[in-house]
Amino acid sequence: PALAAVVVMLLPAGSRLGIRLVSLTGAAISLAGSIVALVGYDHTAGGFQRIEDYPLVPAFGVHLRFALDGWGGPLLLLTGIIIFAGVLASWTVTTRDREFFVLLLVLVSGVFGVFVTQDLLVFFLFYEVAVLPMYLLIGIWGSSHKVPAAGPFRMVWKRFAVGDRQYAAMKLTLMLLVGSAAILVAILALYLQAGGRSFDLGDLAAARYPRTLQIVAFPLIWLGFGTLAGVFPFHTWSPDGHASAPTAVSMLHAGVLMKLGAFGVMRVGMVLLPEGTHFWVPVVGAVAAINVLYGAFCAMSQTDLKYIVAYSSVSHMGVVMLGAATLTTAGWNGAVFQMVAHGIMTGLFFALVGLVYERAHTRTIAKMGGFGVVMPGVAAFFTLACLSSLGLPGTAGFVSEFLVFLGAWQSGHYFWAIPAVLGAFVTAIYVLKATRAIFWGPGPIEGFHDLTDARRTEWGALVLLGAGLVVLGLWPRLLLDPIDPGSVGHLTRLVAERLP
Numbered sequence: 001p002a003l004a005a006v007v008v009m010l011l012p013a014g015s016r017l018g019i020r021l022v023s024l025t026g027a028a029i030s031l032a033g034s035i036v037a038l039v040g041y042d043h044t045a046g047g048f049q050r051i052e053d054y055p056l057v058p059a060f061g062v063h064l065r066f067a068l069d070g071w072g073g074p075l076l077l078l079t080g081i082i083i084f085a086g087v088l089a090s091w092t093v094t095t096r097d098r099e100f101f102v103l104l105l106v107l108v109s110g111v112f113g114v115f116v117t118q119d120l121l122v123f124f125l126f127y128e129v130a131v132l133p134m135y136l137l138i139g140i141w142g143s144s145h146k147v148p149a150a151g152p153f154r155m156v157w158k159r160f161a162v163g164d165r166q167y168a169a170m171k172l173t174l175m176l177l178v179g180s181a182a183i184l185v186a187i188l189a190l191y192l193q194a195g196g197r198s199f200d201l202g203d204l205a206a207a208r209y210p211r212t213l214q215i216v217a218f219p220l221i222w223l224g225f226g227t228l229a230g231v232f233p234f235h236t237w238s239p240d241g242h243a244s245a246p247t248a249v250s251m252l253h254a255g256v257l258m259k260l261g262a263f264g265v266m267r268v269g270m271v272l273l274p275e276g277t278h279f280w281v282p283v284v285g286a287v288a289a290i291n292v293l294y295g296a297f298c299a300m301s302q303t304d305l306k307y308i309v310a311y312s313s314v315s316h317m318g319v320v321m322l323g324a325a326t327l328t329t330a331g332w333n334g335a336v337f338q339m340v341a342h343g344i345m346t347g348l349f350f351a352l353v354g355l356v357y358e359r360a361h362t363r364t365i366a367k368m369g370g371f372g373v374v375m376p377g378v379a380a381f382f383t384l385a386c387l388s389s390l391g392l393p394g395t396a397g398f399v400s401e402f403l404v405f406l407g408a409w410q411s412g413h414y415f416w417a418i419p420a421v422l423g424a425f426v427t428a429i430y431v432l433k434a435t436r437a438i439f440w441g442p443g444p445i446e447g448f449h450d451l452t453d454a455r456r457t458e459w460g461a462l463v464l465l466g467a468g469l470v471v472l473g474l475w476p477r478l479l480l481d482p483i484d485p486g487s488v489g490h491l492t493r494l495v496a497e498r499l500p
Contacts, residue, residue, distance in 0.1 A: 001026050001083065001112065005105035013098050020091060023101040027087045030112070031080035038073040038482065046070060046485030048118070056122070061198035065118040070486025071267070071336050072115045074479045075259065078343045079115065081468060082255040083108040085461035086248035089351045092358075093141070093246070100141055104248060107133040111256050120187055120268065121199040124180075130260060131176050131228065134241070134253065139169035142244040168237075168244035175237040179227035183264070186220040189213060190272060204272055205493060211275045218276030221269035222284060229261030230314045231321065232291045239298075242310035247354030250306070254313045255347040259339040262320045266335065266490075270324065274494045277327070285325035285408075285416045291318025292423035300430035305356065305363040308434055309349045312389060315423055316342045322420055323404035327494070331407020332487035337479055338400035341388065341472060345397060348385045348465035352378055355458060356438070359450045365437050372439035374451045379439040381462045386435045388469045390428040396472035399480075 004026020011018050041049060048067035056062045068076075086104065093100050110130030117123045142165035191199055194207035209217075227234040238258070242250050270277045295315025302308045316338065323335030355378055356371070357363050372379035388395035391402075401424060408417035454462055472479060 001030050001105040002109040004029075005102045005109070008098060008102050008105065011098065016097060019098050019101055020087070023105060024084075024087045026105055027080075027084040027108075030108070031084045034073075034076040034080035037068055038077050041068060041070070041073045041482050043070060043482045043485055046489055051118075056119075061196075061200070062121050063119050063200065064122060065200060066116045067118045068116055069489070070482040070484065071263070071490075072486075073482045074336060074340050075115045075256075075263065076112065077479075078259070078340045079108060079111050079256050081464060082251055082343060082347045085347055085351060085464050086251045088457045088461040088464075089251065089354060090246070090248040091457045095141060100137070100246075103133040103137050104252070107137070107252060108256070111252075111260065114260050114263065118201050119199045120191070120201055120204060123201070123264075123268070124183060124187060127183075127260060127264065128180060130257060131180070132173070134245075134249065134257070135169045135173045137249045138172065138241060138245045139166055141246045141249070142168065143246070165244040168240040172237045172241040175227055175234065179224040179234070181224075182220040183224035186217040186224065189217055201267075201272070209273065209275075214273040214276030215279050216276075218269055218273045218280050221273070222265050222280065225261045225264030225269070226321070227261065229258055229265065229321065230291070230295075230317045231261075232287055232294055232314075232318075235291070235295075235314050238314060239307055239310035242313065242350075243304065243306040247350055250350040250354070251347040254309070254350060255343040258313060258317055259320075259343055262317060262324065262335070262339060265321070266324050266332070270327075271490050271494060277494065281325050281327060282413075285322060285413055288318045288321035288325055289416045289419040291315065291321065292420045293426070294318075296423045296426035296430070300426060300433075303365055305353050305365055305434070305438070306350075308365075308430065309346060309353060312349075312427065312431070313342070313346055315427065316346070316389070318423070319401060319404050319420065322416055323400075323407055325416070326404070326407035326411040326413065327491065328407040328410050329484070329487050329491060330403050330410060332491060333480060333483050334400050334403025334405075334407055336483045336487065337396075337403060337472075337476070340479060341396035341400045341469070344465050344468040344472070345385050345388045348381060348462065348469070349389075351458075351461045351465065352382045352385065355454060359452060361450070365434060368438045369441050370439070371451060375439070375453050377453045377459070377462070381466050382439065383435055384466050384469060386431040388473070389431050391424050394470070394473045396469045396476075399473060399476040 004022055007022050008019055048069050051067045054064040056064050107130055110126045113126030117126055190204055193209055194204050230238045245253055292315050295311050295318060299308050299311035320335045320338045323331040360368060388397035391398045405417050
């Protein structure tokens with residue numbers, strides 16, 4: 001995608017079709033490459049494969065070291081699917097479209113880098129490359145919407161223009177940069193404690209760190225990466241960012257960017273700091289359970305369709321962190337599977353929300369109704385996304401949630417599993433209620449003159465993402481076979497490093 005971004009920059013600004021075709025080609029090659037990488041991964045051998053190593057700053061032990069493990073393959077596939085669908089969903093962008101597609105491709109280049117990089121400093125750099133374009137993508141191409149000021153902080157809401165796209169972009173950037181500062185402090189502490197010779201994740205994992213350092217460093221990594229993953233109470237940038245972002249950016253934001261945070265907590269925090277993990281994991285699990293319930297209740301109380309999906313993402317990312325906190329094979333498999341399942345599901349949701357808003361010119365649920373009559377295809381795919389969100393058997397959402405709940409029960413933390421299951425119950429309430437109100441209930445469809453079903457390239461995104469939910473729901477081994485050896489390998493190291 002980075003090469004495609006360079007080519008798009010060289011095209012004349014008026015070459016609308018050329019910009020889109022080059023972007024789509026770059027996304028298609030990326031998707032094809034991710035499929036080849038996943039299919040070619042030998043899950044019976046496990047471990048890291050396809051290793052490449054290029055010295056970058058040898059004096060400080062910084063290398064461009066790439067490798068693929070059981071976690072990286074499925075997440076590469078997720079990223080490839082979302083960027084391909086995102087380019088299709090952005091076909092109608094008209095304002096400064098060249099810059100838009102360049103930033104989109106640069107952002108996803110950083111995401112791909114995070115999932116295969118084995119050098120911790122380069123990991124951090126790719127992480128920043130993935131996050132920072134969001135400021136421009138939301139600030140320039142996003143949408144503003146009025147959020148009624150209410151409650152004890154209504155004067156503050158008016159002062160900071162809550163709901164404005166510039167507010168959302170700035171809030172997102174500032175909160176994530178504070179998290180990045182905490183991550184960088186922890187990275188440098190681990191590097192220096194390990195001898196200051198290498199940033200390689202394998203070398204850092206083999207080093208022995210004092211228990212005190214691990215206890216101090218783990219929350220920096222957990223909350224630093226966790227801010228991007230929507231960890232309560234540092235999730236507040238996420239709903240505003242989702243609501244203001246254009247369609248493709250919302251798809252990438254919820255579909256893959258939030259996964260970088262959870263991946264960072266597991267791959268860096270939990271694998272490198274076993275003593276710190278065991279010390280803090282009761283807190284991580286408890287906060288994750290809060291995330292699941294709090295996000296679900298917040299989603300249930302929203303009237304804006306994008307805010308419903310945004311708070312739903314906060315709840316579902318709580319499931320990911322809950323699976324990570326179980327420190328069981330089932331829980332970790334479920335956490336990684338949930339990253340993929342939720343990424344595809346929320347990508348489909350935001351693609352559909354963009355279609356509905358483009359035609360209805362509103363996201364307020366109370367103003368919509370009966371759209372299924374004139375938008376049967378959109379209604380069908382929206383219903384499919386809702387069924388995966390609530391965890392219906394046969395969809396990808398069921399597989400991931402079942403594994404996470406099983407892992408929580410196996411770990412003995414029943415007080416985590418119970419609120420998580422309640423969160424799934426609340427999810428069923430608000431997604432079915434929203435689906436009925438928009439598509440299947442009575443409504444004033446005569447007041448909307450632009451309602452049409454999906455057209456041309458729009459079908460491509462919907463079919464690709466919808467098929468992903470069904471295929472992974474009916475054939476979960478497609479991803480669980482590579483994920484399992486990755487989880488077992490990392491867990492074995494975590495347990496072994498903790499033994500005296």
